[in-house]
Ligand code: SF4
């Protein structure tokens with residue numbers, strides 16, 4: 001298929017170095033949607049919006065602006081695949097375009113490396129790009145193996161949607177984007193009560209994240225679903241490995257496979273499960289493969 | 298608001314960038330949907346805003362302060378009827394604590410990794426192997442020289 005849309009992917013540290021199967025899923029699936037991903041040299045950590053930003057917001061902004069400049073110099077919009085990268089790059093872009101004085105200050109620093117933020121490119125999470133620019137019709141057309149019997153609990157997490165005046169993806173209290181994406185692969189999306197709850201990753205008190213996680217897993221467990229699907233590597237890590245920790249901490253057992261949306265899209269496009277690393281998940285994904293009839297090659 | 302409170306308000310307003318928390322009327326809308334407050338007996342964005350309004354933020358600027366338990370979910374930002382953006386005030390407080398060196402170790406570690414590697418995590422042999430197995434392109438070398446040069450500027 002000839003590419004109709006050229007963008008640069010920003011996979012971020014966590015996906016490229018800890019969850020490369022998500023990168024593979026995005027690369028393989030969007031190729032079938034007419035998107036050309038142009039890899040650029042020069043990107044660094046977004047930088048991380050949880051620890052690094054809260055430590056020193058100005059340095060965070062300058063380093064984020066540098067990443068935006070790399071894409072601007074190539075004249076390509078950025079697509080992010082991680083909610084954290086989306087938060088950092090979208091917010092930095094909004095701050096710099098809304099505040100001239102701040103932008104001038106940041107550009108004063110970027111001068112040292114011969115760069116300048118001009119505000120010429122957009123930042124979009126890949127899920128948003130699909131719904132808004134590629135269109136769900138094209139997703140449906142790319143599906144050769146609809147996941148007809150699969151029931152999926154969707155989880156939004158935080159930074160795809162909030163702060164909503166910057167992200168402008170959906171109503172942050174009543175989002176529909178993931179439901180729409182799941183329907184497009186032929187599966188049935190189900191909303192669990194805590195679908196908007198934070199995974200708790202950033203809390204410093206070690207007691208808090210497991211309590212949030214327990215709440216999410218209990219909420220998912222009330223539904224009759226085969227798996228949980230999401231679009232953020234931090235949520236993934238918290239929920240996949242997290243279920244094993246919950247067993248140790250609270251003696252409550254859950255076996256809910258967790259997948260990145262693009263891994264489901266890959267299965268629906270007839271891509272082999274191993275090509276998107278489903279066998280590396282801590283919570284086994286075999287039940288998904290049984291339902292959709294894919295061979296775990 | 299106390300005089301000390303006004304002083305801190307000004308300092309934090311600069312860090313937060315515009316939004317003023319002096320109009321907080323302690324309604325508690327930010328607490329209702331705060332996941333950290335739901336699970337912690339001590340944490341509350343309303344309490345943090347109040348202490349700051351009273352000029353008592355020094356008490357919050359320690360490595361074991363409740364400010365570090367905010368999980369950055371932005372619910373309070375969406376909920377506050379006064380557009381106080383409590384999370385941004387909390388971030389400003391964390392920035393102030395950092396200037397005093399009053400930061401939890403996890404933050405120090407993350408910063409060190411980002412400054413040394415231009416990434417928030419490190420590549421491992423297992424992940425190298427998985428990238429190969431998945432037929433993914435090699436990663437470009439991190440732009441360390443640019444990051445280092447920028448860090449000299451700030
Ligand atoms: S919601 Fe806003 S006005 Fe109400 S207590 Fe929280 S910060 Fe104050």
Ligand code: SF4
Nearest residue numbers: 331367368370371373
């Ligand atoms: S951002 Fe922090 S203070 Fe605000 S609702 Fe979330 S956890 Fe609570």
